[in-house]
Amino acid sequence: MEVPVLKQGPFLIATVQAALTDDDLVQLRKAMVERVVLSRSLGVIIDVTAMDIMDSFASRTLREIAQMIRLRGAETVIVGIQPEVAFAMVQLGITLEGVVTALDLEEGLEYLNHKFKNNA
Amino acid sequence: MAKDAERSLRGAMRHHTDDPSSYDATAVLLRELVSHLRQNRTQLREEWARRITEAQLLTAMSKDEIFAEATAVYDQYVEALETGTFEALQAYARSLSERIIPRGVETHEVVGIVLLLRDVLARSLFAKYQADFRKLDRILDAYEPAANRIANTVAVGFVQERERVIRQQQEAIRELSTPVLQVRERLLILPIIGVIDPQRARQLTEQLLRGIRTNRAKVVVIDITGVAAMDATVANHLVQTVEASRLLGATVIVTGLSPEIAQTLVTIGVDLGKMNTVGDLQGGIEQAERLLGYKVVPIEAAG
Numbered sequence: 001m002e003v004p005v006l007k008q009g010p011f012l013i014a015t016v017q018a019a020l021t022d023d024d025l026v027q028l029r030k031a032m033v034e035r036v037v038l039s040r041s042l043g044v045i046i047d048v049t050a051m052d053i054m055d056s057f058a059s060r061t062l063r064e065i066a067q068m069i070r071l072r073g074a075e076t077v078i079v080g081i082q083p084e085v086a087f088a089m090v091q092l093g094i095t096l097e098g099v100v101t102a103l104d105l106e107e108g109l110e111y112l113n114h115k116f117k118n119n120a
Numbered sequence: 121m122a123k124d125a126e127r128s129l130r131g132a133m134r135h136h137t138d139d140p141s142s143y144d145a146t147a148v149l150l151r152e153l154v155s156h157l158r159q160n161r162t163q164l165r166e167e168w169a170r171r172i173t174e175a176q177l178l179t180a181m182s183k184d185e186i187f188a189e190a191t192a193v194y195d196q197y198v199e200a201l202e203t204g205t206f207e208a209l210q211a212y213a214r215s216l217s218e219r220i221i222p223r224g225v226e227t228h229e230v231v232g233i234v235l236l237l238r239d240v241l242a243r244s245l246f247a248k249y250q251a252d253f254r255k256l257d258r259i260l261d262a263y264e265p266a267a268n269r270i271a272n273t274v275a276v277g278f279v280q281e282r283e284r285v286i287r288q289q290q291e292a293i294r295e296l297s298t299p300v301l302q303v304r305e306r307l308l309i310l311p312i313i314g315v316i317d318p319q320r321a322r323q324l325t326e327q328l329l330r331g332i333r334t335n336r337a338k339v340v341v342i343d344i345t346g347v348a349a350m351d352a353t354v355a356n357h358l359v360q361t362v363e364a365s366r367l368l369g370a371t372v373i374v375t376g377l378s379p380e381i382a383q384t385l386v387t388i389g390v391d392l393g394k395m396n397t398v399g400d401l402q403g404g405i406e407q408a409e410r411l412l413g414y415k416v417v418p419i420e421a422a423g
Contacts (some may be wrong), residue, residue, distance in 0.1 A: 079369070083329035086367040090360040095367075102369035103336055 003028050005035055010042040011112055013105065018050045025061040033068045042074050043112040047105055049080030059094045066099045075115060076100065079108040149262040153245070154202045160244060165194050168233075168240045177232045180223045189216065190233075193274070197237060201266050206273050213277030221278075221285055230278040234271045241267070298324050300331035306338040307408050308370075311401075313346030321357035328361060332370045339411050340365055341404040345376030352388045355381075359390055371411060372396060375404035 003024070005014045012035055014028070032044060046062065048054070066076035079102045081089075089095070102108040157164065169190045172178055178186050192212065200209045220230075245263065249256035298320070301309045310328055332340065342361070344350075350358070362372040374397045377385070385392065398404040409416060 081367045083326065083333055083364075083368065086329055086364040087325060089367065090364045095363050101367050103333065103338075104369075107336075107338075107369055 003031070005031065007039055007041075008109070010116065011045060011109070012036065012039060012041045012043070013045045013047065015047045015049075016051055018052065020051065020058065022057055025058055029061055029065050029068070032065050033072070036069050036072050036074050042116050044069055044074060044076045045105060045108040045112070046076065046078050047080045047108075048078060048085075049082070049104070051080075052082065052085060054081070054085050054089050054094065056092070056094050059089070059096055062096060063099055075112060077102050077108040077111055079104050145258070146262050149259050150201065150266075153259055153263055154198055156244070156248060157198045157201070157241065161194065161198075164240055164244055165190055167244075168194070168237050171236050171240060172233050175232060175236065177229045177236075178220075178225060180225055181220070189220075192216070193234075193237065197241075197270055200270050200273075201263075204266070206269065209270060209273050210277055213274045214281055216274075217278045217281035221282055227275070227279055227282065231271075231275045234274045238267045238271055298327055300327055300335075302335050302337070303405070304409070304412065304414065306336060306412055307405075308332065308335060308337040308340045309401075309405070310340060310342045311346065312342065312344050316347060316350065316354050316357075318353055318357065321354050321361075325357065325361045325364060329364055329368060332365060332368045337370050339371050339373065339408040341373045341375055341401065341408055343376045343401045343404065344374065344381065345378075345401065347376075347381065348378065350381050350384055352384070355385055355388055355390055359394060362395055373398055373404045373407055375399065375401050 003014050003016055003020075005012055007013075012032070014032060016028075020028070032046075035041070036044060044065075046065070048062075051058070062078055066078075069076045077100045078096065081101060100111065102111050165187070169183075169187050172186055172190070173183070181189070193216070196209050196212045200206055217230075242260070242263070245256065245259055249259060298310075298312070301311070303309050308328075308331055310324070310331075312324065316324070328340065328342075331337065342358075344358075358374070362374070365372045372395075374395055376399075377397060385395075398407055406416075
């Protein structure tokens with residue numbers, strides 16, 4: 001299942017659908033880095049609002065995406081983690097360490113705009 | 121429910137004799153018993169009320185109150201014996217319990233007074249039928265299962281009502297002590313007071329995360345001034361709450377750690393780099409405001 005990725009100015013917005021298989025996640029990682037290079041994006045928002053489970057593989061893959069994108073000089077923000085999902089994650093010790101998170105798309109964009117306004 | 125009561129009464133009675141006409145005989149005996157209890161209503165109630173006071177039960181109530189309730193229980197008792205149905209008695213037991221529980225009446229008192237009534241009535245039967253032992257035997261066969269059922273109904277009714285009250289109070293306490301308060305745009309405060317057990321900690325976390333999403337909070341101040349102590353399990357819950365809040369894009373500031381709790385956190389090796397702490401609530405709010413880009417200045421007096 002391919003994740004739709006939209007361009008919003010200097011940023012990319014990837015909206016994850018509900019059930020992502022491990023393969024889908026690996027695909028996403030590959031696709032995001034390629035798109036960042038192609039669009040010369042400054043930032044990426046990955047919207048996981050529709051994800052009702054976040055397991056350790058998904059968490060690790062998202063961390064890897066953020067690290068790879070950072071090597072291209074761009075910033076990643078994960079948005080839309082649901083309260084129930086967040087609760088389950090911390091109980092399992094899955095923390096998305098080192099990855100910027102925000103409440104929703106609006107907050108994510110505000111973060112990126114703020115960060116790149118300062119750097120401009 | 122009524123049919124079950126009658127059936128169990130009859131079943132208990134039939135156990136004592138195999139004579140098929142015995143049920144009718146038992147019914148006759150019960151009627152005789154009931155009319156005896158009605159005729160001697162005054163003395164028996166007074167005797168019972170006297171024995172209640174003697175046994176130092178229902179000390180939370182006045183003599184008049186005891187007599188009034190004794191009358192009501194007595195009449196319900198005789199009614200249950202007569203009809204073999206217990207709904208009215210159950211309903212009465214519930215309403216009695218609602219009245220006396222706030223007065224501090226305890227379970228042993230309720231069980232005690234019902235057993236005393238059973239004794240008072242049994243004694244009066246001994247007195248009446250002492251000349252005819254076989255008749256007394258048959259009357260007791262009719263009386264005992266019913267009396268036991270009645271004692272049980274009243275005691276269980278009381279205990280169930282107590283449990284219901286306790287559950288209600290627990291719910292009320294739980295709701296009282298975990299408000300999530302918005303004090304500025306994007307700023308929430310969670311003042312925690314009292315004892316946190318793992319269940320409450322879990323409830324707090326869920327409530328806070330929902331609050332962060334609903335209020336779109338960017339900073340949360342969790343104040344634990346009112347929490348005396350915390351064990352390792354609860355401390356870990358607190359750390360988890362901080363982490364989960366971050367996943368929703370909110371920064372948590374914990375304020376009001378007592379010396380004991382500070383010691384617990386250090387001893388159990390909580391990663392303090394993950395926790396943003398400030399001494400007191402005031403300091404916490406000030407830092408939160410800075411994080412949100414607020415500056416608080418005094419209003420200059422005009423002129």
